Amino acid sequence: MDFFFDELDEVKTAENVRSFLKHDYPKICMALGRPLSYIQSPSMSGMPKAPSAGNAAEDRLIRAADMQMAVKWAREALRMVQTYDPDSGRLIIDCLVHKCSRDALADEMGYSRTSLQRMLQKACCQYAGYLSSCSGGRLDLVAWK
Secondary structure (H helix, E strand, C coil): CCCCCEEECCHHHHHHHHEEEEEHHHHHHHHHHHCCCCCCCCCCCCCCCCCCCCCCHHHHHHHHHHHHHHHHHHHHHHHHHHHHHHHHHHHHHHHHCCCHHHHHHHHCCCCCCHHHHHHHHHHHHHHHHHHHHHCCCCCCCEEEE
């Protein structure tokens, strides 16, 4: 019975996470010129500046800072999944980041492919929740019915 919350659409949420980790996250890292495995925080000067009149260089810096924050949030969400549910973290890393064969992974872990798919869907929902939390709702991949 649903008193307060809409029902989570696990299938659509998992699709959103898969798309983000397979397409968006690597593109953001490439745009930043950083490897997928390492990102460095931007260094900011403490010196005051005069406001600019909206030049293209400033827009590029703001976009790069936004992308760096997206990478930071994505990595923090994955760290949280790995911390609180190591099996789910492993599934996300192996299936979505390293693109390992799901059949081989299911055999290795001792699960059927169907069970592994359900576990991956659950892991994606966890990741989406942590990502939304880490980003203060700015990166929200959760889908509701």
